[in-house]
Amino acid sequence: MIEETRAQETYEVLREAKRALDEESKLLAKVYNEPAIFEMEAQKIFQKTWVFLAHESEIPWPGDYVLRRIIDDSFIVARDEDGQIHVLFNMCRHRGMQLCRSDAGNASHFRCPYHGYTYKNTGKLNGVPFQKEAYGPEGLDKDEWAMTPAPKVGIYEGMIFASLDGDVQPLEEHIGDMGWYLDFYLKKSSAGMEVVGPPQRWVMHADWKLASENFIGDGYHTQSTHMSTIKAGIMRVKSPAYLKDGVQILAGSHGCLFMGFKPGSYFNYPQSIVDSMKESLNEDQVALIEENSVLPLNATIFPNTSLLHSSMSIEPGGRSVPYVTLRVWQPMGPGKMEVWSWCLVEKDAPEDFKRASNRSYLSTFGASGTLEQDDAENWSGTTRVAAGAMSGSHYLNYSAGAGQVDPIPEDEWAGPGTAYPKNYIDFAQRHFWQTYFDHLMA
Amino acid sequence: MIEETRAQETYEVLREAKRALDEESKLLAKVYNEPAIFEMEAQKIFQKTWVFLAHESEIPWPGDYVLRRIIDDSFIVARDEDGQIHVLFNMCRHRGMQLCRSDAGNASHFRCPYHGYTYKNTGKLNGVPFQKEAYGPEGLDKDEWAMTPAPKVGIYEGMIFASLDGDVQPLEEHIGDMGWYLDFYLKKSSAGMEVVGPPQRWVMHADWKLASENFIGDGYHTQSTHMSTIKAGIMRVKSPAYLKDGVQILAGSHGCLFMGFKPGSYFNYPQSIVDSMKESLNEDQVALIEENSVLPLNATIFPNTSLLHSSMSIEPGGRSVPYVTLRVWQPMGPGKMEVWSWCLVEKDAPEDFKRASNRSYLSTFGASGTLEQDDAENWSGTTRVAAGAMSGSHYLNYSAGAGQVDPIPEDEWAGPGTAYPKNYIDFAQRHFWQTYFDHLMA
Amino acid sequence: MIEETRAQETYEVLREAKRALDEESKLLAKVYNEPAIFEMEAQKIFQKTWVFLAHESEIPWPGDYVLRRIIDDSFIVARDEDGQIHVLFNMCRHRGMQLCRSDAGNASHFRCPYHGYTYKNTGKLNGVPFQKEAYGPEGLDKDEWAMTPAPKVGIYEGMIFASLDGDVQPLEEHIGDMGWYLDFYLKKSSAGMEVVGPPQRWVMHADWKLASENFIGDGYHTQSTHMSTIKAGIMRVKSPAYLKDGVQILAGSHGCLFMGFKPGSYFNYPQSIVDSMKESLNEDQVALIEENSVLPLNATIFPNTSLLHSSMSIEPGGRSVPYVTLRVWQPMGPGKMEVWSWCLVEKDAPEDFKRASNRSYLSTFGASGTLEQDDAENWSGTTRVAAGAMSGSHYLNYSAGAGQVDPIPEDEWAGPGTAYPKNYIDFAQRHFWQTYFDHLMA
Amino acid sequence: MIETSLETYWEVYSFLMREAELLDERCEREWLESCITEDVEYLMPVRENRERGEGTGFSDESFYFQETHGSLELRVRRLETEYAWAEDPPSRTRHFVTNVRVAGGDEDGEVAVKSNLLLYRSRGSDPTADLLSAERRDVLRREEDGLRLRRREILLDHSVVMTHNLSVFF
Amino acid sequence: MIETSLETYWEVYSFLMREAELLDERCEREWLESCITEDVEYLMPVRENRERGEGTGFSDESFYFQETHGSLELRVRRLETEYAWAEDPPSRTRHFVTNVRVAGGDEDGEVAVKSNLLLYRSRGSDPTADLLSAERRDVLRREEDGLRLRRREILLDHSVVMTHNLSVFF
Amino acid sequence: MIETSLETYWEVYSFLMREAELLDERCEREWLESCITEDVEYLMPVRENRERGEGTGFSDESFYFQETHGSLELRVRRLETEYAWAEDPPSRTRHFVTNVRVAGGDEDGEVAVKSNLLLYRSRGSDPTADLLSAERRDVLRREEDGLRLRRREILLDHSVVMTHNLSVFF
């Protein structure tokens, strides 16, 4: 419950911050770490828009479920006997006990420990102990007292989203133009993608937005932040500036970054997957890959879901092995988040490739990842120094490319949205912050 | 210092919540875990009404004292040389140092470490080092600078209460009709009750109200929450529904629950105590026990003090041994409390019975108690899932018995207050929440 | 961001508290521990006035730097190639990363790990990777994007201060009359003072003001708080009341306390230092020492910097060894601070004396100090019992000397400010609180 | 701590290690049956914060645990039901046993042992954990199948237990 | 925990102590070269909070570490560059290794060892620290220059890792 | 960590255990008189957070403890008065001593020992506790009545000490 006055004052600060961003390409550092702003984000963003919860392949069988959160709200994501997916608020309707207390499992019913109400994995109230004694001859209205589903649920290419706002726009609209680009991650195989086991989870004293803005378009940081992995031969690139050239995409509220690869190398994917990819992508998409030898590297789906497509070496001098990781930057409070990170592989990929791909992922972008580590150091450092009073008047530079670089003409770029022909520019990051301010001040 | 606007908005939320409870027997889950509401509880309940601090038998001798708290306020509960009991705010009047820093002891004076002011255990300022040098020839006005007593202190049958509000109603009025029922716990022996050693204390990430509402009348949870102890032969009952029948009492702001026992068994109390009980209780009370073979099981004295009267088995196949426990659900912050738990025994009970009774208590309702453990799991689980946004519109079912069960006609029930002839009903719990809202919105 | 209403209500509470102090020499205990008040302190005091950061001798060489804080704001205090000292907000201008992450070192440049911007230790932006690619042919305006210096920086006798308010009065004015008294600590040697190694740092759950008010003039507590060190022969004094006589000074927003020494003993300083001291102090100051055989013991520079001049025994029966300690009571939040403590020695003192002086300091006023320990116990105890509701109406006695003791006539005291001829009086502490309220309510 | 032979120490150490492993692997039944004597006394007294002059603050009346073999059996039986909600999902515990000291032996094949216990307890998806610190004063008896626990006093370093219940063994 | 000779225990204990010291002193290179076998398997599986009936919750697919000598070599090389920001300034770690248990030996000079690890990690000027708790299941192999780590499974007691990254070894 | 005989290890281990027990039982006087040499050096240097290239960050000028027998005597005397408020009521401490390593011996009957210390400290009715982590580098000397502490360096893993004072021994 954030009260009016406070909201009002925060609003003033944000309006000026928005102006500075729009007119001067500057960002007020305070937005990285301020309790009052965090409360607004919870209300205006995480209670309004779509938030990613789980991947369908985490619950392949009837009865499978996983436990997920939107900030502090706990949800059971379950597949019922008919294969239908349900997202249910994890609170009993009787006295509010947490119904499911394990991270994952398989169950047709959820039994509340407190008084024994049982619910089907569809959310339907199924059993009430001594119902007549407690609630009289008619007993309880089973429909009125069913579990509360998430106000809105949507699935996009295996990605399960929910929204706390029943009036949110359809998920398809929310994804919009970004879908064309997500295909490169999610439709790389006609068999579809699947997760490799349960997600890694770890806590970071860093603001969720730092991670989202980094993944939407920060190609520039790689030459400094990740230098150690280049020197050590983990990232096999010719020069630290390997990511200078590429394409930056703004699509709807989202965005991504294309990276080039040696023509014909396809990130070192096995031929079988390259073929499968070309088969499952559409003409334009295939043409783009073949002609430009580029693939999307990192992407952010507003607000806090990111994807990364990369290829790294696992052994000294070894060939780099490609992988895709999907991650959620789950806010835990001002300046604090829980990272959820999955590795996605092509369902029809050879087993040994799956294993190698997962190893390539975890050693570079898992919690122990040699690249992830340094990103975490940056984001937590930034959050730390933004905590004080100085950041309230400290403006940051988001001007790269502003007034210097023009979008690629529509007829020269097959994809939707806006495409910029470089990577060391801040268009996508400014776009993230504009979207952010639009939500906060709506 | 909760400020007006915030209080105002919280007030609106609470008014609608109150309406839903009164008209629809529903409770808004948010009240279980919300900082703004906790601030109001501190002000409107814990700074206004009576709160239990200690039992007289904890400080039997002149000079004995114990340290107690009302949320964050520390009080010394001391017995002076004349046997008089004093409740003194534990802050020196000079520079505010914590005067007493040990949980318990025996002292005629309290000496402040900082500058050496000494106070009698009556609170009287007794000594001021180098007084003339510091405060001139007259020195300090000893009366003006005495320790600050709790604004109001009262004792009911050995239970020492205090109130931070000097204008609170007399303790007798506050206890009111509930006294008739408390007698069954506190006057079980003409010799009176005494505590067994210092209280157990432990921290629970659970809202204090969940414990209070459970103890005021949740007979229904036993068949599910405590099933393991039935299966294991700790609770020696014929069926999980053992508590279905009984009597639920609403008395003043308080309430309790009666449980039946096998005629003549009297919870397995030694005959000497049964006789002593019948001697010290009044005619009506004795008649009730003898004719109905019932005793009060659990009770809550608003806001955060509960009593439990139970009988459990300590050894496999062993006879169950009766006990009484007194506990305080001390709020520590939103969704967090410190539990204080005592075992009460009859002063004149045989020593071996006292020991057995205490063992029966600690193995079932102490911090390691096999029943307590599962209550804690429920209350902390409920508090956890109530932390988010969903609980702000999530209503819980408190309708058991509503419009179904009528009170026992006055002429059929000897006790005061309102009595309902069943236990799987929510009258007492609804009553708790109505009392709660009345205080918050006063 | 503390919002208006809340500030308004806090303001009311403070106004009444100020009145009680002015008219009745009473202090409201709540000011020791209240979140809303802490927020005001951050804004009205720590973002407005001068705060001590470092001593020049901590960074003697070009390139030397130390990392310091004002509450949550991180600053690099660096000496550039020309010996010039700079105080720079430790946040990169690009994406806000913490530029310097080590407590101390020597560096001509600071390189940001995130994207590789490099800044000179003067704050000047020096290098931007791939600048043209990112920011176009002109690149960035190096001046606009330099590091942000602390709004105001000042140095007084080697003590480096900064202010977050560019319009703060000049440091000299802020120190004002106190300078005359600080000389006794800072100009004891014509060669000047230097720190002994890096500061001790430790966390205390105590309010910063309790330490400041203690050091400004609490001579009274020594006879009780530090009794153990007298008994143990650490503090070599004839009687517990050794500090009863002396002189209490109010100077500007600051103050200190004079303590007598056996004529000719000069706190047991080596003759060389006594000579050096007399040489570097002015006539009046020397006269004061020689005629009255007094030296300033403890002092506080408003708001949170204190000095102590003492002499303690390191070995059983050993002669006491003098030392000076400088400390900062760094607020970390309501009721919590980080203590920074340095030992200052005369640059030209014999090495063995320096070592002995430092040992005398650390064994009595370091984190393990036998006197410091008990001060910490008092301050944390006071803070703890001030957390609740009772302290909101609990007034403390600051009346010592009020209406009893008159200042020393100007012609009898050579120093500036106001001097009182005793130590067991509260003039300096009342003065501290009056200054405090003036700032909070400005 | 008295002088003792390395052999005795090793025997005792091995016993304490096996016991801790059984508890961390949630083998309460095996723990009870293979490590505990029939006449075991298993005690955890309540501790108060008292002045130095008044001793350690342990109560001889109030206990968090005051167990016999029979009452331990009941606790284990409860855990074996499918309704022991407090430990299902189970806590993730780690018994860090250090400072093992053989404190004495006596004629009837018993040996007194002191050890320090740091108990790490993590539950659910809560990234924070509970840490309990105690000294354990044990008496082990040599029976046909080796050492068993005859007596254990768990002396907490807490005056307020900072975990929400004591549903695990120490 | 199986019966083992004090000699074997001592040898194993000495190895684990040396190894922990090298890690706490940031000698990752020496650790890799003097303590690790060429064919090492170094694993830290992801752990989920699961119901008692479903086992320990460790995944056999997801890992925080799934290392070979080669991938450990790359991690060490990275730390040797001057750009390993996450560990420069380095974490101040302390490996508290307790409950060392020789769990078995086999023909080819290998010995299985279990130990409890409490890892204390402090960084920067942050007065709070991270505490990680785990059981380690090692296989040590006796090579010409003594014991080396052939296999290590780090079994965390966390379902959510409460530190911001895993940039140190366990 | 050097090769050492099990015998020496056992002697050293026994000493460290006895010493820790005395401290946790608040027997500071007995500790000083039975465990410490006349010429003891007892040091706890201040630690700064420094870049990897600049070493461990320990100062050779600033110390939290820089004690001789005489200054330790004064500290103990103070605790023996009835006015040592900071430790009355006393802290409840637990010295978890692990990773004991004999690091070397020299001709004049001295032996160098390293150990890890996790110090648990609980005070008053505060349910939260302080945890201090350090490596201790000791030199023990064999005197007529057994080993005594000749030198101790307490190397904290903290750059900011997270407890409100250092009123206990390490």
Ligand code: FES
């Ligand atoms: S709370 Fe779920 S059944 Fe009562």
Ligand code: FES
């Ligand atoms: S604060 Fe108690 S005597 Fe001064």
Ligand code: FES
């Ligand atoms: S944040 Fe410093 S260079 Fe980008």
Ligand SMILES: [Fe+3]
């Ligand atoms: Fe990155």
Ligand SMILES: [Fe+3]
């Ligand atoms: Fe219950």
Ligand SMILES: [Fe+3]
């Ligand atoms: Fe003092």
